[in-house]
Amino acid sequence: MELKKEIKTLMWIIAVFVFAFFMPIESARFNTALAATLDLVKWYAREHVILCLLPAFFIAGVISVFVSQGSVIKYFGANAKKWLAYTVAAVSGTILAVCSCTILPLFSSIHKRGAGLGPAIAFLYSGPAINILAIILTARILGFEMGVARVIGAVSFSVIIGWIMALIYRKEELQKKADQMNIVAAPEKRPMWKTMTHFFTLVLILVFANWGSPAANDTSSAWYYIFSYKWYITGFFSLVLAWSLVRILKIKWQWVLAAAVVTIISVFLSNAFIESAKIRPLVPMVVGLVALSIITLLDKQDEENREWTLSTWGFAKQIIPLLGIGVVIAGFLLGSTHDGQSIAGIIPNDWIAKLVGGNSIFSNLFASFVGAFMYFATLTEVPILQGLIASGMGKGPALALLLAGPSLSLPNMLVIRGIIGTRKTVVYVSLVVVMATISGLIYGAIF
Secondary structure: OHHHHHHHHHHHHHHHHHHHOOOOOOHHHHHHHHHHHHHHHHHHHHHHHHHHHHHHHHHHHHHOOOOOOHHHHHOOOOOOHHHHHHHHHHHHHHOOOOOOHHHHHHHHHHHHOOOOOHHHHHHHHHHHHHHHHHHHHHHHOOHHOOOOOOOHHHHHHHHHHHHHHHHHHHHHHHHHHHHHHOOOOOOOOHHHHHHHHHHHHHHHHHHHHHOOOOOOOOOOOOOOOOOOOOHHHHHHOOOOOOOOHHHOOOOHHHHHHHHHHHHHHHHHHHHHOEEEEOOOOOHHHHHHHHHHHHHHHHHHOOOOHHHHHHHHHHHHHHHHHHHHHHHHHHHHOEEEEEEOEEOOOOHHHHHHHHHHHOHHHHHHHHHHHHHHHOOOOOOOOOHHHHHHOOOOOOHEEEEEEEEHHHOOOOOHHHHHHHHHHHHHHHHHHHHHHHHHHHHHHHHHHHH
16 A cells, blocks of 8 residues: 555656656747636636635535525425425526536535435536526627527526436435435524525625626616626625624624624725725625624624534635636636637637537537536626627537536536536536537527
8 A cells, every 4th residue: 555655656756747847838829828827817816716706605604504404405305396396496596696616615515415416406507507697698699599598498407407317316316315204304593584584695795796797888777787886785785794693693793893894994995005996896805704704703602603604614625626726727728718808728719619610419519518618707608609609600509508618617527526426427517518419409400
């Protein structure tokens, strides 16, 4: 055993040395791919981690600590009514408005609490796929029929893929069903409406903090006005959260007031000293989350409040390293595309554009496969597709990418593997790619 360990260490040393020795730094494509990797990592850190992932970890912590196992099993468990479990899971994305990475801590949380594999997978797919903001943007920019096709495809996919996964692993599900028959649900510590108020307050903070900008020529729609006042709306729900901490979680009002004051001061300081409009909101978000962590960890009134933050930290430890590795690999291979700019990875973007023209089986399969491995933050898939369609991408492959891309990414796959294992992850990804390919073929033939 010791010899194997030493040989493994030696192999890693040799592999790193060989890579360093033959590193093609004179290659323009290699250097561009490195630039794309660093650009994507920087953009991901600035645009996604603080505003999306950190609030999502706290939301997952709410499910893990404040939502009883009995409630999760009642609605998502192996013995739950199938129509109810799949319906709730399939429409969850319309509320959450999250991307393929932000859904992960929530999926991990309900999976650990005893959700059946089928409903949990349906939830995992639907969260990013049926994002109501992205659906609206798709219909407005890519056409009404594309928006409708995306809704139909995403809802049906979540149910069908979840059902097939449950069927494939039915022996495990039968065992889980038998185990859950013997679970005696503990009484809820507080009325469910209170827990849900706390939960949805955090969800609304997440949604409005990440509300995407409208089209360049849009200055009168409801979307534009919500975007214009998004931080005021987010601030309002932050005050609702402060009320929830005092009235629902019973944290000392003095502590909550102090946390709120510090967060408000950080808003004025960031506006006064930070020039970048994109960076300014990150400061109060970080300060607010740090303050929330401190007052919950120090709370002696209810042990669950401390467990909430510890559970949040547990999800962060599990997920962030894998996401980081995935973002680096995705950036190097497929490049960085955001904010109207595109930096190619090792695989040139024009290769991809040429391979997804027409409506052949290959073009739809290729679009599904590449979309599954690329990383799309919330709403970014629409302008990316707009550019690809302008470059000659067929409508069928465009829908295939829309159905596979937002719900999957290489970082997302690495984390899912850590939650449900390699085999189930491969089956899940394969089902998404195959179904997206078939949907693209049908849509391309019709339109």
